[in-house]
Amino acid sequence: MTTHAHLDEDLRALLAGWSAPTDAQERLRQDYLAHLEVHEDASAKAGPPAHFTASCLVVDEAGEQVLLTLHRKVGRWLQFGGHIEASDASVAGAALREAVEESGLPSGSLALRPGLAQLDRHALGSGFTRCTEHLDLRWIAVAAAGSQPVVSEESLDVAWWPVDALPRGTEDSIRELVALA
Template identity: 50%
Template sequence: MWRSCRPEHVTASALVVDGAGQNTLLTLHKTVGRWLQLGGHCEPGDTTLGGAALREATEESGLTGLTIGREPLQLSRHLLLGGGCAGAYHLDVQFLVTATEGTEYVVSEESHDLKWFPLDELPADTDPSVQELAARAREQLSRA
């Protein structure tokens, strides 16, 4: 389950939304060069995939007090195009995570930038998988 360059390995990510469920915090990822949800590889200390997603979201944003949904929002399989594992696949377990109002984010070393965007108005260069994830989040939030 941990980071590897095998043909497929598990990752965990978090689509972080504000308390109102109207906006999402995306990262302009340094390696990929596109707006993505927060997330990454599972580490040996992670005991659950949800815990890994929360850890990654906190590390990449500096946000504290995040609340994660009880179940994954979506599963995604995507090909890695850059870096040392090009040609491998991520099996990404994606969670909906809510941020505490009033907390400030901090851009990490993994990002060019972080920014809040309306869930229904993501930037044109947002990865299509994130567009799909945001649509799922809007659907789930509308039922809450």
């Protein structure tokens, strides 16, 4: 058994049981399942160049603001996320871990909403080495009132944004994720 086998099984179960909200999300769900069938350790950073990642959009309790990171490598405002580690108990757990690590919020101050929110497959720019594409699974987490972020080494900045005034250049998939939140 490989080090990421339990996570690949978690991915299969998540994707098999998820009801995609749109035809485009259903096509991605099918593509993700097909990718899992052909690639061993599909959730490992050292796996295939196109591999699964987990991310998390953090919202305030009122649903009026989202917490985004100005990603150091990408140079754009994004949700928190990254590679799935072999030590993660689940893919959802990886998304929550990434949100805690990159936001600087205490782990007890974030509550992951149940269920997968969105899938997003995107090519990576030149700031990445071996990785060429991420097959991202996205969740939404609610931050406790008064939560104050701290900039991590992966970010240039971390800030709360009103849901109706996201930063210029915010990608459509993130705007859709915000709308889902």
